[in-house]
Amino acid sequence: MATAPAIELRGVGRRYGERLALVDVSVSVPAGATLVVFGPNGAGKSTLLRMLATLLRPHAGSARILGEPLPKRDWEVRGRIGLLAHEGMLYRDLSARENLRFHARLHKLPERRVEELLERSELLPRANDPVRTLSRGLLQRVAVCRSVLHDPELLLLDEPRANLDPAARALIEPLIGRVSGRTRVVTSHDPAGGLAEADIALGLRGGRTELLAPAAEVDTIAIEALYR
Amino acid sequence: MRPSLALLRKDLLLERRAPESVPAMLLFSLTTFVLFHFGIGRDEVTGSLAAGVLLVTLLFAAILGINRLFVSEHEEGGFDAVLMAPIDRTAFFFAKAGALFVFLVLVEIVAMAGFSILLLGVSPWPTLPGLILVLVLLNIALSTVGTLVSALAIQTRARDLIVPLVGLPMLVPALIAAARACAPLFAAGGPGSIPGKWLLVLGLYDLVFGLLAYAVFEFLLED
Numbered sequence: 001m002a003t004a005p006a007i008e009l010r011g012v013g014r015r016y017g018e019r020l021a022l023v024d025v026s027v028s029v030p031a032g033a034t035l036v037v038f039g040p041n042g043a044g045k046s047t048l049l050r051m052l053a054t055l056l057r058p059h060a061g062s063a064r065i066l067g068e069p070l071p072k073r074d075w076e077v078r079g080r081i082g083l084l085a086h087e088g089m090l091y092r093d094l095s096a097r098e099n100l101r102f103h104a105r106l107h108k109l110p111e112r113r114v115e116e117l118l119e120r121s122e123l124l125p126r127a128n129d130p131v132r133t134l135s136r137g138l139l140q141r142v143a144v145c146r147s148v149l150h151d152p153e154l155l156l157l158d159e160p161r162a163n164l165d166p167a168a169r170a171l172i173e174p175l176i177g178r179v180s181g182r183t184r185v186v187t188s189h190d191p192a193g194g195l196a197e198a199d200i201a202l203g204l205r206g207g208r209t210e211l212l213a214p215a216a217e218v219d220t221i222a223i224e225a226l227y228r
Numbered sequence: 229m230r231p232s233l234a235l236l237r238k239d240l241l242l243e244r245r246a247p248e249s250v251p252a253m254l255l256f257s258l259t260t261f262v263l264f265h266f267g268i269g270r271d272e273v274t275g276s277l278a279a280g281v282l283l284v285t286l287l288f289a290a291i292l293g294i295n296r297l298f299v300s301e302h303e304e305g306g307f308d309a310v311l312m313a314p315i316d317r318t319a320f321f322f323a324k325a326g327a328l329f330v331f332l333v334l335v336e337i338v339a340m341a342g343f344s345i346l347l348l349g350v351s352p353w354p355t356l357p358g359l360i361l362v363l364v365l366l367n368i369a370l371s372t373v374g375t376l377v378s379a380l381a382i383q384t385r386a387r388d389l390i391v392p393l394v395g396l397p398m399l400v401p402a403l404i405a406a407a408r409a410c411a412p413l414f415a416a417g418g419p420g421s422i423p424g425k426w427l428l429v430l431g432l433y434d435l436v437f438g439l440l441a442y443a444v445f446e447f448l449l450e451d
Binding site for chain 1: 230234235237238241242245246306308311313314315450
């Protein structure tokens with residue numbers, strides 16, 4: 001028997017007041033696959049991620065995440081989703097360790113999970129410094145740790161490698177990369193890099209679907225066309 | 229309770245690490261007492277005037293704390309992370325109300341000393357047991373209603389206006405009951421007994437508005 005898709009969107013729409021942010025978006029992502037979302041600024045990528053994260057309700061269509069319909073049963077899936085957004089979702093005056101411990105308590109996780117992630121991301125030397133004192137790259141590594149702390153089945157990543165040097169990228173790859181084995185939705189402005197990690201490519205422009213195809217059938221020219 | 233305690237602990241840690249609300253509330257209270265001291269041209273106030281000056285000052289000081297209650301979540305993106313956690317969202321309500329209650333207690337300890345020195349015409353010591361009872365009930369009102377109003381305001385652009393415009397009218401009954409209950413404590417001839425009627429009104433206010441705030445809080449966090 002085939003397993004249910006991790007994400008199933010049918011004709012999903014979302015507006016902010018009169019402005020349509022997403023219009024009739026339909027996509028199905030199998031468990032363990034990676035959907036990469038391309039599109040210029042304001043295309044609706046972040047709105048899509050926030051909707052998948054149960055933070056925004058769809059105003060049209062139907063959405064099913066990890067087998068549960070949204071928003072009806074969003075409380076069932078909240079703890080199974082990890083979100084890495086543009087802002088780090090961290091408290092600036094707390095240290096990396098304090099931030100992660102706080103989220104570990106909310107997810108009822110043991111503190112050794114925090115230490116494990118700090119070690120894996122090589123943050124231990126700065127773990128007790130307030131995060132406001134960290135560089136953008138280090139801050140992003142702490143945010144990555146927060147997003148995967150509870151070992152989510154679905155990972156939503158908004159330009160996850162921004163601000164990271166090649167060494168740091170390699171460091172977080174096991175946590176958020178394809179090798180993590182999680183279902184992932186990644187937004188990207190990098191056609192070649194995005195396609196390299198995608199199973200499915202979705203191109204948005206003005207909130208509408210301009211491109212939806214298996215990544216193997218898409219070339220960088222088609223992605224670049226979204227930005228013209 | 230564990231998520232509430234984790235959230236409360238985080239809020240207290242943030243206030244200890246980067247004090248914002250408590251110093252602002254405290255400075256406001258002490259400054260207001262100084263202004264009253266010179267503004268009404270009296271060295272000593274007693275009875276209902278003393279109760280009014282003390283409680284209105286604490287109410288306005290509380291508005292400052294209520295305004296900032298959700299700011300750390302809102303400005304630092306932590307709001308979304310908490311909303312995505314697998315917790316009952318009313319834990320957020322209890323944690324924020326608890327944090328505001330603690331802030332108010334800290335402010336009241338120092339503010340009461342300032343009030344006694346600058347304005348109060350009677351010895352504060354005999355009034356303390358009764359005053360503590362009234363302030364605890366008033367603080368519950370301020371914390372529950374304040375948390376509700378703050379959660380409502382943080383979603384709007386006019387946050388600084390919404391809190392006083394919505395919060396103050398809602399808190400008028402609690403202020404009236406607390407002031408009437410306090411007035412005999414500050415009587416010139418020595419503290420009288422607290423009218424049970426006004427304590428009951430204050431207790432009922434806490435119960436009704438506490439339940440109301442608890443019931444609607446989760447809807448305020450919905451998209």
